[in-house]
Amino acid sequence: MTKRRSIIAGNWKMYKTVSEAEDYAVRFLEEVKNVTELDIILCAPFTALYPLKTELEESVVHLGAQNMSWADQGAYTGEISAQMLLDVACTYVILGHSERRELFGETNEEVAKKVQKALATGLKPILCVGENLNIREEGKAAERVQAQVSHALSGLSTEELGRMVIAYEPIWAIGTGKTASSQDAQEMCATIRATLTGLMGEAAEQVPILYGGSVKAENIAELLAERDINGALVGGASLDPLSFAKLIHNAAYLGVCAEGTE
Numbered sequence: 355m356t357k358r359r360s361i362i363a364g365n366w367k368m369y370k371t372v373s374e375a376e377d378y379a380v381r382f383l384e385e386v387k388n389v390t391e392l393d394i395i396l397c398a399p400f401t402a403l404y405p406l407k408t409e410l411e412e413s414v415v416h417l418g419a420q421n422m423s424w425a426d427q428g429a430y431t432g433e434i435s436a437q438m439l440l441d442v443a444c445t446y447v448i449l450g451h452s453e454r455r456e457l458f459g460e461t462n463e464e465v466a467k468k469v470q471k472a473l474a475t476g477l478k479p480i481l482c483v484g485e486n487l488n489i490r491e492e493g494k495a496a497e498r499v500q501a502q503v504s505h506a507l508s509g510l511s512t513e514e515l516g517r518m519v520i521a522y523e524p525i526w527a528i529g530t531g532k533t534a535s536s537q538d539a540q541e542m543c544a545t546i547r548a549t550l551t552g553l554m555g556e557a558a559e560q561v562p563i564l565y566g567g568s569v570k571a572e573n574i575a576e577l578l579a580e581r582d583i584n585g586a587l588v589g590g591a592s593l594d595p596l597s598f599a600k601l602i603h604n605a606a607y608l609g610v611c612a613e614g615t616e
């Protein structure tokens with residue numbers, strides 16, 4: 355089987371003003387404009403999305419947001435709707451990131467409502483799941499991640515499931531410099547794939563599953579070599595345009611080499 359096309363997504367989190375984002379886009383595009391072997395996504399803060407829409411138009415880089423509301427519109431102070439994201443040319447939206455779950459109390463139920471809304475409006479959700487260190491040490495990591503996936507995806511049709519991207523991000527590996535070993539990451543991504551297979555049968559093979567947590571230019575190749583890891587969601591290492599471009603070139607090179615080998 356040919357290896358699935360990879361996705362490398364940067365999650366800037368709460369970094370970069372409009373002028374910083376514009377400057378990044380110019381420098382980044384210069385480095386990645388000829389990369390066609392994989393899909394590149396930049397998930398920027400809300401305020402940078404509109405300026406990036408102009409900068410990234412007609413380029414190989416797709417635009418994503420980091421959160422959105424489950425509501426269409428109305429009296430929801432401080433929220434941003436799916437329609438607003440489509441309006442600024444977003445095609446992806448990160449949903450259920452562990453920072454939203456842990457710091458802002460987002461529940462599995464809210465994440466599920468957001469996933470449904472994103473799919474209904476034509477956005478592609480990047481659903482984040484992952485366990486904290488206590489849960490891993492208790493040996494309950496797989497159980498936790500399976501529950502998060504099942505909750506978020508319950509009731510979706512096979513066609514809708516086919517438009518999902520899942521990101522496995524163990525909380526203990528985020529921003530800590532402690533990457534999960536590629537074997538541990540693969541094991542959990544295979545568990546996620548099995549859960550998807552239970553929901554949608556063989557079509558689960560086509561759903562991209564990303565790994566996130568201290569991914570860098572130096573470890574991307576090893577992670578992508580694993581069967582069920584189809585890309586990465588990158589935080590810290592996506593903030594500098596040149597080092598993120600280097601990571602992408604390492605991933606693209608591996609993608610070319612791996613083609614047709616599985």
Ligand code: 13P
Nearest residue numbers: 365528529567568589590
């Ligand atoms: P780091 O790459 O900084 O560990 O962050 C990962 C992450 O949370 C991406 O969403």
